[in-house]
Structure formats: structure tokens, C-alpha cells
Amino acid sequence: MSQPETTVYVCTVCRAKDDPEVRPGHALLEALGARLTAEDRAIVAAEPVECLGVCSRPCTVAMAARGKWTYVLGDFDNVADVDDLIEAARRYTASETGLVPKKDRPDAMRKGIISRTPPAPKG
Ligand code: FES
Numbered sequence: 001m002s003q004p005e006t007t008v009y010v011c012t013v014c015r016a017k018d019d020p021e022v023r024p025g026h027a028l029l030e031a032l033g034a035r036l037t038a039e040d041r042a043i044v045a046a047e048p049v050e051c052l053g054v055c056s057r058p059c060t061v062a063m064a065a066r067g068k069w070t071y072v073l074g075d076f077d078n079v080a081d082v083d084d085l086i087e088a089a090r091r092y093t094a095s096e097t098g099l100v101p102k103k104d105r106p107d108a109m110r111k112g113i114i115s116r117t118p119p120a121p122k123g
Contacts, residue, residue: 010061016058024101040086053072065098088109
């Protein structure tokens with residue numbers, strides 16, 4: 001079986017803004033695990049990661065695929081924004097370059113973009 005094309009990396013180390021004892025990325029990762037459909041899982045994998053360098057904007061995620069632009073996104077609510085994140089991953093996967101036009105971005109993606117990075121050069 002081949003690897004899904006897109007990986008959504010979820011930081012599980014960020015601390016919640018209102019409670020430093022809580023690390024909300026764990027719940028986001030769990031919610032993705034529960035809500036990605038079998039069809040989604042064929043194209044999208046969700047993986048934990050320790051720090052994406054934007055620690056003040058939990059939940060933080062990165063969306064990456066070979067040969068595509070990589071997005072770093074923040075401010076995802078681990079309950080309210082799960083469906084937006086899944087839809088963002090679907091649209092990202094459907095895009096040839098990984099770039100998702102602003103009008104096609106789910107709300108949480110539109111508000112949460114921190115950076116986008118071009119694909120590594122081939123070679
Ligand atoms: S600890 Fe989550 S981005 Fe740094």
C-alpha cells in the first residue's frame with residue numbers, strides 16, 4: 001500500500017494559551033484520527049511533530065507533500081476547526097502545486113496561515 005500523498009503534521013507540544021498544563025495538539029490529532037474517512041486516509045496522513053517554531057499560535061500544523069508548497073498554519077481550535085482542517089487537506093491534495101486559492105480556503109485555514117514555503121528543488 002502506498003503512502004498518502006499529503007501529511008498533516010500536528011504539533012503536540014504547544015501549550016494552550018489559557019492553561020499551560022494543556023497541550024491541545026493531542027486532542028486535535030485524536031480528532032483527526034477519528035474524523036478522517038477511509039477515503040481521506042488514502043490521501044492524507046496525520047502525524048505528531050514536536051514544535052513547528054510557532055509556539056504562540058496553538059494548535060499549529062504543517063501541511064506538506066512531495067513536490068508541493070508547504071503551509072504552516074496556526075490558531076486551530078482542536079474541536080471547532082477539525083472539519084476545516086480536513087477540508088483544507090483535501091483541497092491541498094487536489095491542488096497540483098499545493099497552493100490553495102484564498103477563495104477556496106476553509107475559514108480556519110484562511111485565518112491561520114503563518115507561512116508557505118516552495119517545494120525543494122528537484123535533484
Ligand atoms: S511547541 Fe508547538 S510550535 Fe513550538
